[in-house]
Amino acid sequence: MITAYGTSDPLFTVAVFAKPIATEDGYRGKGEELKITLTMDPGQVEEGELVELIGPTVSHWERDGRSGLTWKAQGLKTAR
Secondary structure (H helix, E strand, C coil): CCECCCCCCECEEEEEEECCCCCCCCCCCCCEEEEEEECCCCCCCCCCCCEEEECCEEEEEEECCEEEEEEEECEEEECC
């Protein structure tokens, strides 16, 4: 089990496929798979289900000449 740094609080990881909303002419740009770290158990989520992140944040990191983005959220819920 993954825990928050310096605590015993559990963290959960989910992979979501983020894709832009369609434009007026119906075009939807390319999407990207993102790995999101959650502080709440996401429960059962079916593949292909539309979800909304609760309290999302993104942070930039750099280490040893490498860099990237870290995606986090409190949780997720089914999008309506």
